[in-house]
Every structure is written in C-alpha cells, then in structure tokens.
Amino acid sequence: MPLAGIVCWLSRKHRKRNTILALLSPFVFIYSFYFTGLVGDFACASIFDTGCGMDGYYKTELPNGYQIESHTYGLTRENFTGFLHKDGQFVYEWVTKIKVSGDSISGERYDLDETPGSEYYFAIDTKTDSITEYKSLSEAKAKAPTVVTELTSLKAFYYKSWPWAIPLTILAVVVSSGLVFLLWFIVNKISK
Numbered sequence: 448m449p450l451a452g453i454v455c456w457l458s459r460k461h462r463k464r465n466t467i468l469a470l471l472s473p474f475v476f477i478y479s480f481y482f483t484g485l486v487g488d489f490a491c492a493s494i495f496d497t498g499c500g501m502d503g504y505y506k507t508e509l510p511n512g513y514q515i516e517s518h519t520y521g522l523t524r525e526n527f528t529g530f531l532h533k534d535g536q537f538v539y540e541w542v543t544k545i546k547v548s549g550d551s552i553s554g555e556r557y558d559l560d561e562t563p564g565s566e567y568y569f570a571i572d573t574k575t576d577s578i579t580e581y582k583s584l585s586e587a588k589a590k591a592p593t594v595v596t597e598l599t600s601l602k603a604f605y606y607k608s609w610p611w612a613i614p615l616t617i618l619a620v621v622v623s624s625g626l627v628f629l630l631w632f633i634v635n636k637i638s639k
Contacts, residue, residue, distance in 0.1 A: 464638060468631055475630055476623045483619040491611040500605065505529070507608045510550050511573035515542065517601060528556075529601050538578070539569060544598035547608075550574045553594040570594045 492499035498506035506516040517529040531539040545554040568587040581587035
C-alpha cells in the first residue's frame with residue numbers, strides 16, 4: 448500500500464494504471480517466487496536424490512554411502528530428529544545435531560526411553576565404519592572436543608548440504624523480478 452501511494456503521488460501520467468501495477472507487482476513477485484521454488488525443489492530433489500522437505504521428508508547423502516533422513520510428521524523445530532543409516536541398516540536413530548568433516552561424521556542423539564537431557568554423542572569414521580560413543584557432553588569434551596564443536600541442528604544442516612538450494616533461490620528471484628518487469632513493460636507498451 449505505501450508503494451502504491453508513492454507511485455500514485457509521483458506519477459504525472461497514467462496515475463491510475465501505475466497505482467494498480469504497484470499494487471499487483473508484489474503479488475506477482477511472491478507467487479512466481481513460490482511457484483519457481485516449489486517446482487525447482489521437486490525437480491532438484493528428484494535429480495539429486497534428496498528429500499527437499501516439501502512433503503515432510505528430508506534426506507541428504509553423507510560420505511562413503513551414509514545417509515541421514517527425517518520425517519517431520521508435524522514435529523516442531525525443537526525436536527526435529529533424523530535417522531542415520533548405511534546400506535539400509537540403521538546406525539543411529541533420533542539424531543538431533545550433526546557435523547560432517549571430511550570422512551568423519553559426529554553428532555548428538557537422544558534415546559526416547561530416557562529422560563530429557565540425556566543426550567549421547569558419537570563420532571563415525573566412514574572409511575573404516577568405526578563408531579565411538581560418548582555417554583555425556585562432558586565425556587565427549589574431555590576425550591574428543593572436536594566431536595561436539597560446530598554441531599548443526601538438522602534443519603539447518605539439510606539446507607547447507609544441498610548444493611542446489613542457493614542457485615535455486617537466485618533463479619527464483621531472477622524469474623520473479625523478470626516477471627514483474629515484464630508486467631510493467633507490457634502494460635506500458637499497450638497503453639502508449
């Protein structure tokens with residue numbers, strides 16, 4: 448509304464037309480951005496074999512055949528968890544935070560049967576499939592401090608680990624901006 452008011456006030460000619468265009472432009476941008484992102488997410492998720500989260504399913508490839516996947520089923524960000532597996536065999540369930548560094552995977556998980564605050568930490572060497580477990584944060588910090596540093600929540604980890612997320616966002620902005628420009632251009636040509 449403020450943009451439409453400014454355009455109406457500044458326009459000398461075609462005041463009504465420019466005000467209507469100023470009101471329509473944000474909607475054209477938002478809906479075309481959403482549609483481009485939606486189609487692009489599903490296309491990229493199919494091409495790169497990742498779950499893009501649109502249907503509540505997230506999946507990312509990790510080094511040496513490991514994968515992590517999550518099913519949200521209405522879960523909130525606070526308890527967003529994933530399942531770490533290799534070759535169809537579960538390695539860890541209820542992973543809440545993760546870090547990938549070269550061929551090693553470290554993370555935080557919890558057990559549903561335990562009381563809240565009973566997190567466990569792990570480190571996996573994906574080349575040798577060796578797993579080291581730590582029963583508490585203090586044990587992990589004492590024995591291997593790098594295991595617990597820079598752990599990322601799963602939702603943020605998925606977005607950072609998808610190589611197509613940033614180029615797709617840029618493409619959606621370019622397409623949406625182009626459609627808004629095209630709308631103004633066509634209307635200006637028709638009204639001359």
